[in-house]
Amino acid sequence: MVPRRAMAQAPAALLVLATAVFLVAAVGGESEVPEFDAYRMVEYDFRDQQLGSKKSTVSMGAVTPSAANPSRKMVVVSFEQANVALVDQLLGKKAAGGLLIVLPSPESMATLSAASAERFRAVEQSLMRRQVPVPVYFAFDGAETKKLVARLESSSGDSQLVAHGTGAASKKGLTQVSNVHGWLAGKGPKGEGIETLPVIAVVASYDSMAVAPELAVGADANGSGMIAVLQLARMFSKLYSGSRQQGRYNLIFVLTAAGKLDYAGTRYWLEQTDSRLLDRIEFAFCLDSIGKGDSIYVHTSKQPSKDKVPAVAKLFSALKTTAEEMMPVLPLEIVRKKINVSDAVAWEHEQFSRKDILAVTLSGHATHDPALRSSLLDRSIDSGVLSRNILFVANTIAKVVYDLPAPLDIFNGTMGPQEKFINAWAYQVAQEPRMAALFDEGAVKLIMKAESILKEVSAEAQRQTFTLGTERTYYDQKYKVKMSVYVVAPMSFDFIMMAAVAAYLFAMLVAMLGISEAVKAVSDLVKGGKKKQR
Numbered sequence: 001m002v003p004r005r006a007m008a009q010a011p012a013a014l015l016v017l018a019t020a021v022f023l024v025a026a027v028g029g030e031s032e033v034p035e036f037d038a039y040r041m042v043e044y045d046f047r048d049q050q051l052g053s054k055k056s057t058v059s060m061g062a063v064t065p066s067a068a069n070p071s072r073k074m075v076v077v078s079f080e081q082a083n084v085a086l087v088d089q090l091l092g093k094k095a096a097g098g099l100l101i102v103l104p105s106p107e108s109m110a111t112l113s114a115a116s117a118e119r120f121r122a123v124e125q126s127l128m129r130r131q132v133p134v135p136v137y138f139a140f141d142g143a144e145t146k147k148l149v150a151r152l153e154s155s156s157g158d159s160q161l162v163a164h165g166t167g168a169a170s171k172k173g174l175t176q177v178s179n180v181h182g183w184l185a186g187k188g189p190k191g192e193g194i195e196t197l198p199v200i201a202v203v204a205s206y207d208s209m210a211v212a213p214e215l216a217v218g219a220d221a222n223g224s225g226m227i228a229v230l231q232l233a234r235m236f237s238k239l240y241s242g243s244r245q246q247g248r249y250n251l252i253f254v255l256t257a258a259g260k261l262d263y264a265g266t267r268y269w270l271e272q273t274d275s276r277l278l279d280r281i282e283f284a285f286c287l288d289s290i291g292k293g294d295s296i297y298v299h300t301s302k303q304p305s306k307d308k309v310p311a312v313a314k315l316f317s318a319l320k321t322t323a324e325e326m327m328p329v330l331p332l333e334i335v336r337k338k339i340n341v342s343d344a345v346a347w348e349h350e351q352f353s354r355k356d357i358l359a360v361t362l363s364g365h366a367t368h369d370p371a372l373r374s375s376l377l378d379r380s381i382d383s384g385v386l387s388r389n390i391l392f393v394a395n396t397i398a399k400v401v402y403d404l405p406a407p408l409d410i411f412n413g414t415m416g417p418q419e420k421f422i423n424a425w426a427y428q429v430a431q432e433p434r435m436a437a438l439f440d441e442g443a444v445k446l447i448m449k450a451e452s453i454l455k456e457v458s459a460e461a462q463r464q465t466f467t468l469g470t471e472r473t474y475y476d477q478k479y480k481v482k483m484s485v486y487v488v489a490p491m492s493f494d495f496i497m498m499a500a501v502a503a504y505l506f507a508m509l510v511a512m513l514g515i516s517e518a519v520k521a522v523s524d525l526v527k528g529g530k531k532k533q534r
Helices: 004-027 084-091 106-111 114-128 143-154 219-240 264-272 275-279 306-325 349-353 383-401 419-429 441-457 491-513 515-533
Strands: 035-040 043-046 049-053 059-063 073-078 098-103 136-140 158-164 176-184 199-205 250-256 281-288 296-300 332-336 359-363 460-467 472-476 480-488
Touching (some): 059 143, 073 084, 073 143, 084 098, 084 114, 136 480, 143 158, 143 480, 176 219, 176 264, 176 441, 219 281, 219 383, 219 419, 219 441, 250 264, 250 441, 264 460, 275 281, 281 383, 296 306, 306 332, 306 383, 349 359, 383 419
Parallel strands (some): 073 098, 199 250, 199 281, 281 359, 296 332
Antiparallel strands (some): 043 049, 158 480, 176 250, 176 460, 296 359
C-alpha cells in the first residue's frame, strides 16, 4: 500500500516533474546551428548624401514577404519574388527589420532569362540610389538557404537569423589607385624617329561595381575589356617583334582605374600624359563589356576638329569592312551620343572626346545604362564571343597600321587569341571583386599581374598612381559574413508536448493510486490552487 501522505504529495511532485520536462522540451527545440555566407549591401556617401544600407547588425526572426507584420523581422526574399515594387513596400509601409535576398547559384546565373535579369538589375539600381535604414544582405541559393525558405513557407518553426562579425563601419580615408600602360614602338621611314609616328591607343577600365561589394566581380563589365587589352598587347608584341613587321604606328595599351567613377582614371591619364603624345593619337579604341552578345556596338560622340576628318573616315571604314570580312559576318552598329559636360561620363571614349581626340567605345551593349554594367549578376563571359571580338579589334588595327584594303590573315595559331589565356583570366576575374574604393589584397594582386604582362610584352611599361576624389566616400566594413539560422519549435508543438506530458503523468498517477483516487487527487490539486488564488 502507498502511504496516505505520499499519495497526497504525489500530484504536486508529478506537477513539478511535468514542468521540468516541458521546459527541457521547449529549450531542446533548437537544433544544431546551420550557417551560410551572406554579403552585405554597400554603404557610401555621395555629395554629402548618405546612401546604401546604414546598418549591418542582424539578430532577429525571419519571415516571408507575405508576413502581415515584418517589423523587426528579417524578410527573406527569393530571386523570383524580388522586384522594385516589393522592395519599395518592404522598406516603406511595411517597415521590415531587414532584407535577405536569395540569389541563384553562381553557376545558374549565366542561364537566367533576359526578363529575370532585367527585373533584378532594376532592384539593384533602386537599392543603390536610396538610403536604406535597415540591414540588407544577399546569399546564394544553397542547401541551407533552401531549408530556411522551406521552413518559413511551411511555418514549421520559428527561425532566428544572426550575422556574425559585422563590426562597426568607418569611413575610408583617401584611396590610391593606379593606371598602367605598355608601349610598342612602330617603325617610321628612314630618317624619321618613332616620336613622330601616329599613335593608336587601346584602352579599358578594370574596376567593377555592384550593390554588394563582395559580389562585384564584373566578369564582362569590365573584366572582358581588361582581358582583351592584355591579349591584344601579346598579339601585337609578337607581330612587332620583327623589324619588317613593325607598322608605321606606335601602339599603346592602357588599363585605367575607377571606370565606374566617371572614368576618373582615364581623365587622370589624359591630364598627366605628355601633350605631345596626346597630339599624335590618331584614334583610341576603348573596350567595354565585349564578352557577350551577338553584335558589336561602336559608341561615338562629337567628331573632332576638321583637321582630323581623314582619320574619322579611315577609322569607320576599317571598322565596317573588318566586321563584314569576319566569318561569319559580325553585326556592327554605330551609336552616336552627344556629350553633355554636366552629365556623368557614360562611356570611356567621352574622356578622350573632351580632349579633342578621336575615340570610340566598342561594347556588346547598345546603351550606356549603368544597370547593365554594374550588376552582381555579371559573373561570367562567353570566351568564344570575347575571342571573336578580340580578333575583330586586332584586324581593324592591322588594317589601319598596314594600310591594307583586305584583311591581314595573320592572327591565327599562336599569333591569334589564345583560348587558354582567355579562359584563365576569365576565371581569375570572376573570383575577384574590384570596386575601385574597396580594393582588397586579391584585387591588387590581380592588377599587378596584369601590369607584369604589359611589362613582359611591351618595350616600356609604366604605372600612374593617383588619389580618388572625395565626392564619393565608401565605408570600411566586413561585407562578407557568416549568417547562422537558429530554429525553435512552433507554439503548436509546445501545446502538443504539454498535453502529452500531462497525459503521461496522469497515467502514472492512475498506476500508483488507481483511477478513482487519481481523479480525486487531481481534483483536490486544482481546488487547492483555486483556494490559494482567492
